[in-house]
Amino acid sequence: ILNVEQSPQSLHVQEGDSTNFTCSFPSSNFYALHWYRWETAKSPEALFVMTLNGDEKKKGRISATLNTKEGYSYLYIKGSQPEDSATYLCAFTNAGGTSYGKLTFGQGTILTVHP
Amino acid sequence: NAGVTQTPKFQVLKTGQSMTLQCAQDMNHEYMSWYRQDPGMGLRLIHYSVGAGITDQGEVPNGYNVSRSTTEDFPLRLLSAAPSQTSVYFCASRYDRAGANVLTFGAGSRLTVL
Numbered sequence: 001i002l003n004v005e006q007s008p009q010s011l012h013v014q015e016g017d018s019t020n021f022t023c024s025f026p027s028s029n030f031y032a033l034h035w036y037r038w039e040t041a042k043s044p045e046a047l048f049v050m051t052l053n054g055d056e057k058k059k060g061r062i063s064a065t066l067n068t069k070e071g072y073s074y075l076y077i078k079g080s081q082p083e084d085s086a087t088y089l090c091a092f093t094n095a096g097g098t099s100y101g102k103l104t105f106g107q108g109t110i111l112t113v114h115p
Numbered sequence: 116n117a118g119v120t121q122t123p124k125f126q127v128l129k130t131g132q133s134m135t136l137q138c139a140q141d142m143n144h145e146y147m148s149w150y151r152q153d154p155g156m157g158l159r160l161i162h163y164s165v166g167a168g169i170t171d172q173g174e175v176p177n178g179y180n181v182s183r184s185t186t187e188d189f190p191l192r193l194l195s196a197a198p199s200q201t202s203v204y205f206c207a208s209r210y211d212r213a214g215a216n217v218l219t220f221g222a223g224s225r226l227t228v229l
Binding site for chain 2: 031032034036043044045046049051089091093095100101102103104105106107108
């Protein structure tokens with residue numbers, strides 16, 4: 001089992017605050033790291049996929065970085081808005097072997113942005 | 116372009132009954148997968164497939180069966196439903212086998228086993 005850990009489990013911030021969360025994954029045999037945004041009563045929606053060490057991706061006020069050597073990724077939200085309230089999931093896939101292609105999710109970080 | 120279509124959206128079963136959750140995608144995606152979502156547990160992988168005729172187990176495969184006879188369809192079968200299988204089930208697919216492309220999720224199927 002490939003362990004993907006996310007922290008914190010939940011986060012409450014005020015509108016306008018910037019925030020970040022962490023995803024830790026096994027550093028050996030890395031292939032790709034995914035981030036998804038999941039609103040209540042909806043399906044998860046993709047934010048980013050990163051495959052190279054040092055990758056940085058940005059989508060509006062949300063950005064992510066990747067460190068494959070130490071096995072972590074950060075997701076940043078600048079100037080949080082109430083509509084950013086959601087669960088943020090990361091997922092990891094490794095480069096081959098018996099679990100080729102298998103995408104394993106962390107438990108998620110629940111973000112609540114208060115007006 | 117319908118994306119990933121899951122049926123049914125809701126289902127109530129009695130313990131011991133069997134049923135099939137259907138999943139179909141029209142995007143010519145090679146990879147398809149089934150996850151279950153339980154409170155505090157995130158998304159746990161049940162089974163996945165990297166192409167027609169190829170399936171493999173995820174983290175929680177017991178009590179479930181899958182097949183992939185076509186690229187488009189990936190049904191999930193509950194052989195003898197148990198209350199522990201009460202959950203929300205998501206089917207998801209992506210273009211590539213290896214994982215460099217994002218997953219597209221279905222709308223989810225809420226299953227209750229009494």
